[in-house]
Amino acid sequence: MNLEIVKPEIEANIPGCHLEMVTNPSPSAQHSLLLDAEHAFAVALYLRDAPNLRFDFCSNVTGIDWPGKVVAQKVKVRKLVDGVEQEVEETHTTTIPGSLEVVYHLYSVEKKHGPIILRMRTQDREAGVHLPSLTPIWRSAELQEREIFDLFGVIFDGHPDLRRLLMWDEFQDHPMRRDYVDPDDYEYEPTAHDEVLQRAQQHFSQANPVQPSEEEGR
Amino acid sequence: MVGEGILKGLAETARNFFGSYVSKDRLTTVQYPEQREPQIEATRDFPFLVYDGADWQQGMRCVACQICEKECPPKCIYIDKSKDKKPDAFGKSQFYPATFNIDISVCMSCQICVEVCPFDAIKMDVDYHLSSDNRFGGLMLNKQRLSKSNEYYNAIHPTEAAAVDAQRAEEKAKLDAKAKAAADAKAAADAKAAAESSLAQFAPNQSAAGDPQ
């Protein structure tokens, strides 16, 4: 499906919507469309119902975490140092804000074409970021959006039953985020690796007076 | 007629009931401790270390390059590199693993360590009688328990081992030729003494390596 044809068509039909092409440099060349959150629902509905498109099958929904980056750049600047103009290196840091991204892969059962890839991004990646849910359009997003809510922490507005899917309800964090630190309350498992062993031993000596009876057999 | 399909099904189970007494194909169960399935050559379960010759410490092919440790998906291999070096089967002076542990309670028999090993030192075993009464130590195999001879490797995976041996023999021949050429060149420059010393250097290792052909 050629996005260059689809994109102006959508823009013509959904007034005010802002689409952005995200090119994919890899050999797969699966380019995608970045939607803005306000018009995402309308665009998705159009994609499903437009008679020449009919993307009725939402195959895959997933999230990607893009943490904010601090990029340090060394720039040579001319400056007056001790009254003499010199070329001095200075470090400029720019902060690229992070975001959580949700990706939808759409196919058409009726027309047998696809995929078309939609993306949505949140403003930041703090707790309680919202995106519109596309579950009312494609039922298949129901469990997958729940999974993204569970593992990434994106709150989908309009989702009929937004609960955690894989983790238990009382779980706090979102494990698929890049900065997730796993708690060290795992079962003691003998391993040949020092760091795991150390953490396990530390945990057991602190939290639990019962030491594992067997030493690892190195 | 109601019940036709039920009668058909009953006939089918009756056929299987009597068939299981007649036909061996139907009764596929293997009565395990008494009967064994024939060993399939490609079978793999856990890795072992190959050594050449008679002495496992002397002939160990592993040079502690630690590639397998890095590539192992569940990270079940642990290697300590030795401080000193010793000559390997080709006569090159190499490191050897001071510690080589595989935790087979973690290992998932994926064979990636075998694929990445450039020295044909680690191969997959077929021994599945591994029960142990020691949950932690019993399944942590150390260097000695992991070492198995090249003959054993030839016995369990004959086709694969033959190919490996042929390749190693070729490599060795190349190295020998190279060494010989170097020796000849040296002999041309110097007289006999140098050639003798180089021969003396190779002689013991050749015997230790065993004859790959």
Add this chain to the structure above:
Amino acid sequence: MSTATHSAASFELEQATEPGMDQLLEIAMGPQHPSTHGVFRMNVLLDGERVVRLKPVFGYLHRNHEKIAENETYLGSMPYTDRLDYMCPLTNNWAYALAVEKLAGITVPERAEYLRVITGELTRLQNHACLIGFLMQDMGASGTPLMYAFRQREIILDLFEALTGARMMCNYMRFGGCRVDLPAGWLDQAKKVVAEFPLFLDEYERLLVSNEILMDRTQDVGVLSAELAISAGISGPMARASGVDYDIRKVDRYSIYDRFNFRVPLGSHGDVYDRFMIRVLEMRESVSILQQAMRDIPEGPIVDPKTKIRGFRPKPGEAYGRIEAPKGELGFYLVSDGSPNPYRYRVRPPSLINLTILEDLCLGRNVADVVVILGSIDIVMGEVDR
């Protein structure tokens, strides 16, 4: 452990507060239940034996496969894919290899494509045969069909072991091909197995297809309409049983499926019986594909020589690759940032997404139907929970 107790507690609270609930019976079917196909749980609200509400609870087997894969090399995730849908490791391998090949632009030699088709279709045969066995087990057939299926599966697993070295955790596909070539005599043995498979199918059909009890239990039970199937992303035999003409082997024509002559069976009712029959018919088509593939397999290399085993770093970008796995559309979505580990690795699990409509199918049916409907969806918890 904490999952179970907490959820149970919250549930009891709910039961007490909602009006009219005191007349209903709340049952947690699972996670330890004989017919939930693993550690799956359904919170079922019953009026007598009629289902009023059904909420599936997932995650008992969750191990965050995707996070593990983000910390592994690309190759290092290959053995983990075996453990997703452990009934069909080879198609999992294939889907992952396909996604990576798309991501890195690797071509696959022809012989390797044939090997993939052969192993993939053998996987489909054994998965469908066993699924029908499990379905009958759920229906209370005391395991007879299941045992016949397992007898046949054993023969196919022996083939897998001779080729890949393992019966279930095959770890066979590599990026740009396959790991090892066929051992001597394998093809003849496989031809024999495939030639005998229709005999087993005949036996299966005589035992099951016209059985009145089975028809009574399955026909018009768990009817899934084509519209809902498409909207809910149902794929594989389950969608085709509802009459959705969508087989990725035909639509995407991935690998070399355009070379084979095979038909796609379609159901018209979308009930459990159709799901069962579609699988029987698909096995027959798979046998035909296998016969064609084993006849035509060429000689040649089995792996793309340019692909490195170590230090494999695809260029930045992303790719979504999908295949028609026995359970439905199995897709892998990969994002590369140029490092040896995938930046994002996502499995599109057909088992999980096919469960989306579980409640819709079960409402108004009774407990006995719930297990049959669940059995006909064909789930493997390793894949659902990942």
Add this chain to the structure above:
Amino acid sequence: MTCLALWMPQLDQIFVTASHWLLSYLPAALQPLASAILSVAAIIVAFATLFALTTLLERKGLGRMQNRYGPNRVGPCGLFQPLADGVKSLTKEDIVPIRADRAVHFMAPVLLVAASFMGYAVLPIGRNMIMVDMNAGVLFFFAVGSLMELAVFMAGWSSRSKYSLLGAMRAIAQMISYEVPLVLASIVVLMQAGSLSTVSIVNMQASYSGIWPHWFVFTPWGFAGFVLFMIAATAESNRSPFDLPEGESEIIAGYYTEYSGFKFALFFLGEYIGMFATSGMAITLFLGGWSAPFSFLAWVPSYLWFFAKLLTIIAIFIWVRGTLPRLRMDQLMNLAWQFMLPMTLFNLIIAGVWHFMPGGLLRWLVCSTMVVVPCILFGGGLKRKKKFQIRTYHFSQ
């Protein structure tokens, strides 16, 4: 040969004479009590052994049907497997749910076993081998049989488990529904025999014309009655395909979900003993009890014939279990009330017609048609209502 002919009647009566001989040593006042105790002990031992044997046969038979060996590790050919199972269930922990009604929870399996054994009082196992020749024997049998329902419900109710409750509900619904056709199917025999005494029913069948016996199953109404009785008996004893009360894929183990250890084994025992009892009643009513199938085989001891017939019926039970999937509750009820009940009622009319028509081919023809036609009608009605059929499938291009 003559010696054998002389000894065979002796062998036939060996248990009877042995018990008389034993009792003759006791004072006359104690004799009735001792006689009862002796017979009870004999029945318990015989049928408990048969139970052990059946569990083994069932597992082996199912195994062979499924292309497996079945148990073959304990003892030669796995013969001691039941013993090992018994030891295992005795050594297992006896778990009672905290909130269960402990007394009822304990009594249920005991009552089940006791009730299932009581039916044997009126079953003639061999010639002159019956505990009580009651003149209302059949009535007593069904009355005692319905006690099992109470035991099952006690088990399900007292466990305080949702699955147990569901299982008990299913069991009650099923057993009461099938009690009706079970009794109705046996009434045809009572009509013909004119007696409720099991002994006289068997005696009526134990004569021969030529080599053929006068078993009731060899008449149209008797055959229909036998088949209906067996279907109802399968449902009564919760055997596959009517094993809904304990349908393990749906409600774990039904009413005995919360039982473990020896209590569980008692449920198992009670169920099998009940199954033997109903099968024994089917043999008594339709298959000529202990009588030989051919007149020239009449010299074989009568109790051997009884057990041979019993084992044949058990084999059929096992065979059916190995083949058929389970029915659903509503289908089970439909079968009971829409097929079994009208068929058994119609069978009464057939039996009456048979009784009043003069013997001969015409009687056979008329009665057979009268069996086949309603069977097709009612069965077809069942099928038509559900609209199930073998389907054809199309392929996409």
